Amino acid sequence: MKDSHGRTIDYIRISITDRCNLRCRYCMPEDIPSISHEEILRFEDILRICRLAGRLGIRKFKVTGGEPLVRRGCLPFLKELKALPDTEQVTLTTNGVFLKDYLPELQALGIDGVNVSLDTLNPDTFQYITGRTDFARVMDGILSCQACGIRTKINSVLLKGVNDHEFWDLIQLARDYPLDVRFIEIMPIGYGRDFQGYDRSSLLPLLATRYPDYEVTKKTRGNGPASYISIPGFQGYIGFIDAIHGKFCHQCNRIRLTSDGMLKLCLYYNNGINIKELIRKQADDDELLTAMQDAILRKPSEHQFFHTALEGGEELRKMSQIGG
Numbered sequence: 001m002k003d004s005h006g007r008t009i010d011y012i013r014i015s016i017t018d019r020c021n022l023r024c025r026y027c028m029p030e031d032i033p034s035i036s037h038e039e040i041l042r043f044e045d046i047l048r049i050c051r052l053a054g055r056l057g058i059r060k061f062k063v064t065g066g067e068p069l070v071r072r073g074c075l076p077f078l079k080e081l082k083a084l085p086d087t088e089q090v091t092l093t094t095n096g097v098f099l100k101d102y103l104p105e106l107q108a109l110g111i112d113g114v115n116v117s118l119d120t121l122n123p124d125t126f127q128y129i130t131g132r133t134d135f136a137r138v139m140d141g142i143l144s145c146q147a148c149g150i151r152t153k154i155n156s157v158l159l160k161g162v163n164d165h166e167f168w169d170l171i172q173l174a175r176d177y178p179l180d181v182r183f184i185e186i187m188p189i190g191y192g193r194d195f196q197g198y199d200r201s202s203l204l205p206l207l208a209t210r211y212p213d214y215e216v217t218k219k220t221r222g223n224g225p226a227s228y229i230s231i232p233g234f235q236g237y238i239g240f241i242d243a244i245h246g247k248f249c250h251q252c253n254r255i256r257l258t259s260d261g262m263l264k265l266c267l268y269y270n271n272g273i274n275i276k277e278l279i280r281k282q283a284d285d286d287e288l289l290t291a292m293q294d295a296i297l298r299k300p301s302e303h304q305f306f307h308t309a310l311e312g313g314e315e316l317r318k319m320s321q322i323g324g
Contacts, residue, residue, distance in 0.1 A: 001056045003299040011060040011223045011254040012053055014046060017071040018259050022095050023131035024119075026157065026192045041261045043077045045279050047084070049257060052289050054086025056296070058255070060223045064093040066259070069102060079109040089223070091115065093155070097134045099141030103148060113151035113222070116142050120163045121170065129162065143177070152179040153222070153239075157186055158203075160196040167203065168210070174236035182226050182239035189267070199242035200227070207238070214238075225251065249302035255295075263292060265299040 002008055019034050020027075050061060061081055068074050082090050091113040092106070099116065106114070118138060120126050126135035146152040154173060158164045167183075174181045186197030207214065207229075214229045217237065221228050226239035256264040261276020273295045278288055 001058075001293065001296060004297050005250075005299070005301050007250075007252060007299075008057070009253055009255060009296050009299070010058055011062070012050070012058050013062045013064055013254060013256045014050070015064050015066065015257065015259045016041075016043075016046065016068050016074065016077070017066040019070050020065060020067040020095070021070055021097055021132070022067070022134070025129055025131075025162075026159065026186060026195050027190070029131070029191055035260050039261075039276075040259050041257075041276055043073055043080075045261075045276070046077070046257070047080055048279070048285075049263075049275060049288070049292075050081060051084050051086070052285060052292060054084060055289060056293060059086050059088040061087065061090045062093060062223070063090065067095050067097070068092060069094055069098040075102060075105045075109065078106075078111065082109055082111075089113075091223075093117070095130075096138035096141040097132075100137070100144045103141075103144055103150075106150065107148055111150060113153065114145050115153045115155055116145070117155045117157075118142065118170075119156050119158070120166055121173075122163075122166065125163055125166070129159075142179070146177050146179045152177075154179060154181045155184055156181060157184050158198045159186065160198070162195075164198065167206070171207070171238060174238055175231070175234045178235040180221060180228070180237045180239055182241055185242035185244055187267070188244070199244065200240035201242075203240065204229075223253070252299075255299070263295055265295060269300055271298075 017040065018032075023029050063078060063081070065071070078090060078092070081087060089112045092111060093115040094117070096116040096118065099114065116138065119129055123133070123135040127133050142152060142154065154170070156170050158167060170181055173179060183198065183200075183203055185199045186192050186195050211231045214231045217228045217230050219228070221237060221239065226241045228237040228239045230237055256267070257275070258264055261274060261279070262272050263275045264272040273291055275288065275291065278291055283291070
């Protein structure tokens, strides 16, 4: 369906848990109280919401967390989500720690793509950023994933003074393997406010010094806002996602479902609808459908991250609590 600004909304990011097995400095550097088992959305409720979303024209689903693979029942849920009548695409975003363990099942259910968060190729820096020593497991998962034919993307957040010197090393992954490497601008949400990051306006001129013959590609590489370039001799593409300095709200096609049942309309704002509350009040499908439709029509025209003086409506939860 279209929202009140004429944008086609056909994509939903679904957080199935706020729990994670890493402790990344810009996301969840310490233990945050997790949603209780009683308050998290049941898989059967998420599937019901997704089935109704399909009736509204939302047919592309991204499953995320926290770390989705830490929630028991994630793989059967993905299989059922793939089987819904209006589903066109189901993809997964993961930190990669358990990726190799679940690859046979992901292949069998026909997952359409996997995005892996990886900010460094140095085990020591990995431990510094994530608080864990799982670098080898993550790399093994990434390489195994692309080797078995699943469309694989790497999401990297460059942080000034932490891992920005690894820009060139991360790019080489797209040269050596048929996978895409995307550089994501740090979001000023939660712990992300404590770091300085990069957007394409600084990274692209730097890249051009070594690869002046790069080309901007118009090929569709996914459902999100990334812009991509190709470099001669590279098997994969380099992408940039900069929601702050490369604001793309005019083409936003998504809504979000948090693990505690909020249908969230924009990352910046804390508004939306508590769809879990409606479900627990025994709302029927028509009532849920109407509530979702009305919410999408209220989707804001743009975020306001640049206007920090506009207080009162902005999201105050941490990124892991919203859904990465």
